[in-house]
Amino acid sequence: MLRPLLLALTALLFAAPAAQACVDQPLSKPFTPWLDYAWYQAAPPDWELNGASVAAGGHPWGGGSESLSIPAGANVVSDPVCITLAHPTLRFFIRGNGVMAVSIIAEPGLELPVGVALGSASWSPSPIVLNVLNLLGEQDVRFRFTSLLGSHRIDDVWIDPYSKG
Numbered sequence: 001m002l003r004p005l006l007l008a009l010t011a012l013l014f015a016a017p018a019a020q021a022c023v024d025q026p027l028s029k030p031f032t033p034w035l036d037y038a039w040y041q042a043a044p045p046d047w048e049l050n051g052a053s054v055a056a057g058g059h060p061w062g063g064g065s066e067s068l069s070i071p072a073g074a075n076v077v078s079d080p081v082c083i084t085l086a087h088p089t090l091r092f093f094i095r096g097n098g099v100m101a102v103s104i105i106a107e108p109g110l111e112l113p114v115g116v117a118l119g120s121a122s123w124s125p126s127p128i129v130l131n132v133l134n135l136l137g138e139q140d141v142r143f144r145f146t147s148l149l150g151s152h153r154i155d156d157v158w159i160d161p162y163s164k165g
Helices: 002-015 132-136
Strands: 047-050 053-056 066-070 075-078 081-083 089-096 099-106 110-118 139-149 152-160
Touching: 066 075, 066 089, 066 139, 089 099, 089 139, 099 132, 110 132, 132 139, 139 152
Parallel strands: none
Antiparallel strands: 047 075, 053 066, 066 152, 075 139, 081 139, 089 152, 099 110, 099 139
16 A cells, blocks of 8 residues: 555656745744744645635634634645745644544645644644655645534644754
8 A cells, every 4th residue: 555655656756847946935933832843934825715715713823814614525725835855744723623634735636645633612733744745855735624524714824844853
């Protein structure tokens, strides 16, 4: 089972078009209250909404005035973001009930599930999600968040541009 995945990743490495050089983005430490002192950059602000919507209100730790509402079976996909070997993880704020799946989409269409997050009645930070496609080097990827069971809200998706060390 692991061998087909490795073959697919190797094929993608040689078939993927060259990405634009990653541009330095402003950094923040949004998860310091939860003892995660890593620097993060914000994911692109625009999202493709597939059965989801923009809702009023965000998380209480500096979230904006809106978040993404994702009912059961719906999903949202980020705009492309450039990643490199130095982008090993991502995190976000979540609220809801049930299970949210996270996957990473690379061109030309490879999508890998990389984690799940459980919603709760109040906003909380997600677990750290591994960004395994960073192992293929610099490229543009998108992130998909799918509400598998229950409905969720997500806010402020952050990508770690440095290893956890």
